[in-house]
Amino acid sequence: MFKSVGIVARFDKRKALKLAEETAEYLAKKGLNICIEETLKNKLKGHWNFCPLEKMKTDFIITIGGDGTILRTCVAIPKPEPPILAINMGVRGFLTEVPPEEAFKAIDKCLRGDFITEKCAKLSVTAGDKKLPDALNEVLITVDEPVKIMYAKISKDNEHVLDCQADGVMIATPTGSTGYSLSAGGPVLDPSVEAFVLTPVCSLSVFRSIVFPAESKISVEVLRPKRVLVVVDGAYRTFLEAPNTCVTVTRSRNETIFIRFRENFYNRLRSRLLFRGVGGKA
Amino acid sequence: MFKSVGIVARFDKRKALKLAEETAEYLAKKGLNICIEETLKNKLKGHWNFCPLEKMKTDFIITIGGDGTILRTCVAIPKPEPPILAINMGVRGFLTEVPPEEAFKAIDKCLRGDFITEKCAKLSVTAGDKKLPDALNEVLITVDEPVKIMYAKISKDNEHVLDCQADGVMIATPTGSTGYSLSAGGPVLDPSVEAFVLTPVCSLSVFRSIVFPAESKISVEVLRPKRVLVVVDGAYRTFLEAPNTCVTVTRSRNETIFIRFRENFYNRLRSRLLFRGVGGKA
Amino acid sequence: MFKSVGIVARFDKRKALKLAEETAEYLAKKGLNICIEETLKNKLKGHWNFCPLEKMKTDFIITIGGDGTILRTCVAIPKPEPPILAINMGVRGFLTEVPPEEAFKAIDKCLRGDFITEKCAKLSVTAGDKKLPDALNEVLITVDEPVKIMYAKISKDNEHVLDCQADGVMIATPTGSTGYSLSAGGPVLDPSVEAFVLTPVCSLSVFRSIVFPAESKISVEVLRPKRVLVVVDGAYRTFLEAPNTCVTVTRSRNETIFIRFRENFYNRLRSRLLFRGVGGKA
């Protein structure tokens, strides 16, 4: 089924590197073509084929890390995205599926086609006249320094919705609704809801979040300050300068596809909420 | 077009009664069959045909009051519901369309078919083995006395979602998302989102709200206490006793239809938020 | 040191009754005069001296139950209140000190004076012209039925503070700030802060809570509806009717004294927050 595989791993964690190495060896023995992300060059034993994420064209991708590793992979890989098998080696692994000790068992299942796929809607983001990478989790438009205030006008399909004064404004997908958006006070969107959620960050406004249908075009026009920061999935950052400080969001044609072995959204949600409840152990 | 009309009005407000009287006279002159809600009997001059809401079968209905008047009308009238022209004579008139001084102009437009309709999804609510009235705004399951705690298990299509400890749990439609649900910290749902939102009231849980697709079956199984109160649209109340304390919510086949003269959801939302912002004047 | 003791226990829990019995026997052998709360009459073996809480004049009191048992004890016992040794036999035992298996060890320590006391400020509450019981946790002024709205004017020392529209308004002590007030979105007050906190329940107002100095007089004047419910510590309820719907709160001269064996406010807070985080097990 799968003939080629890309491997992406956290490079700041000894254990992740070791598992990346073992995974590569395991897959090589199975006869797959392997491409490893360039940043791991010189960090792995053995002779491997390295390439940047932007050029990683394989049948599927294995990520070894946390949500951050997945998000930066999705931001950069060529579209349409191949399915991702996400092995957890991070602090936060909400999007991940497999604990490290089950990595090889999962890979075996994967290779014999014994899995389901979860397709996640993404946001297409235009800032000023510039197309940014699609967002799997969220796009954040925010002041460039803390403790400043941003004034923004929010529209849906060119109709004025609300103005807001806040640190920033975030638009999240259902996938992202359990991440940073949740910390900012946003609702959880069930994965099968066809919608996006806009949430102001640290706002004094009486409204908390607005849930828009996925087919709408949402615009955030920054009235002040003249320079703001746009962050896609915590992985891509760019500054906007007036007068090009309008960010427009629609549903992307691309989606991210996760390899899953069971339906378990709410199981994962409960674990996540419990884990972050008081945070006794970081 | 319309040949018969029902009139419902607040009976605790002199002005509303007066407008009801004038409206009836105006419509009688136009030759319409008029049916007035029974509670106004003996409060209006003239000889009118009175009937209870449960028997009001007319081509359309005029409500004169606030959201409360609309909600109790929708709870009680025979299904399918005729369209409603809502004249504002209440404190909160989020669902209403027409200020009282424009009542006759609006009625004229109405009679010549010069309007659009807004169709609002409703919730079908089953409590234990008992079918409750459909909800236009929200259904609330709550403790029967303040400062008690309710423990509930929330499921979606028989899959366990989360447990929660709170004063109560509320499930709202997009229409209801700007009402009581908003006070409880829920998000605003754009009217075209096909979803419902569940929000715990005064909960210590880390999650705030969950947005479910409209086609799902949401269950709230009350584990404790043994007796809880269920309120539909603030207009219908019933107590549940263990072991029949499970409330199930799906999308209703019925919908409520409002007569509108322009698309203006976000205009109304802005007014509403501004009005309730600080509440200088109630 | 202590010559007489009162015993109060949950009467709806077999285990609590059993422990009450054993405790009474244990203390009787030690030669203390024992008074048991009247509601336990006919539920305990042995011949005991029963009296209502209102007449329980002893050197100290042992409560066997949860926070609810403590709160109803404090509302009713004669003032000034004797110290309370709180043995946990409830779901929520934030105010309690001792797990049931350590009850006799704790009693021994108590009898030989090996303890510290924690003094908790209480609220003096006047509703209309009627003095209500002092509140150890909080006083709540709320609508008499869910899904109604209360309009209230809040003042501090006769100075207008804010108006608010909400389900209700709550004023909590530092002790109460970790209870119902926290669920309503209020801040935790460190036990040594000389302050009270007012929090609207399910409000759309932009403010969440206001922290007032303990020496201030806080008034909540209900403008609408004409009838509201006032609840002290979840244990005492009364209805107010217009025009006597103004509730005034000051610091009480009385305080509640807990017998503690170590300083551990934040230990208890962490346990409580963790426990209620997701609420997997009620």
Place this chain on the structure above:
Amino acid sequence: MFKSVGIVARFDKRKALKLAEETAEYLAKKGLNICIEETLKNKLKGHWNFCPLEKMKTDFIITIGGDGTILRTCVAIPKPEPPILAINMGVRGFLTEVPPEEAFKAIDKCLRGDFITEKCAKLSVTAGDKKLPDALNEVLITVDEPVKIMYAKISKDNEHVLDCQADGVMIATPTGSTGYSLSAGGPVLDPSVEAFVLTPVCSLSVFRSIVFPAESKISVEVLRPKRVLVVVDGAYRTFLEAPNTCVTVTRSRNETIFIRFRENFYNRLRSRLLFRGVGGKA
């Protein structure tokens, strides 16, 4: 009474510069020694004595701008701070007292001693082993880039309070409790409460804010990431690197003194909340 005066103004607003000029001329005629903040050099007509804020030693100071102008003045001027007459020429003027059209009337009152003073507690902040400027509003410890997570251990007088996972942690004075702290979900502290309030920013924790007595020592020990940003009053910024990422806050010996013409905290609060309610006009 006052013989010398310092003038500080926004230099990015024509109107503020003009009023600064007129104010200087007006005060010169009255015979006061005038010192103008250095950043206004070359922007004002006339020959004036300019000096940096750090050297501005005068009997009182007039600020012409918004809260930002006041905050950067208080951060920099020599201690003990002279009283401040704050003329509003900013978007947010919560701390300001006088609208621009009443500037000269206010100055006259000031010069003849016809005013009251409002003394505001400040925070003494130590980051690692470095003393930072005192905070009038708040100190924020936060990640150096948005969408990262900070893990921190919070202590009070060396006792462990709670751990938290958030964008950042903020500690605010009563003065600051109506500013950025309010946006982050913190309570309003009445000006006479002797307390500070700690609020996590965009946290998933179940607690919102903790109110500590003003005499306590609050520590925020950042466990991760290795580099964080500390911001005092939005006006002073510094980065901390592990292992010096512990920030300690106590009450400062310094205070900021405002010249006021009437007691009006809650008047100002109501205006502020109304203004920011929906934010129709930025």
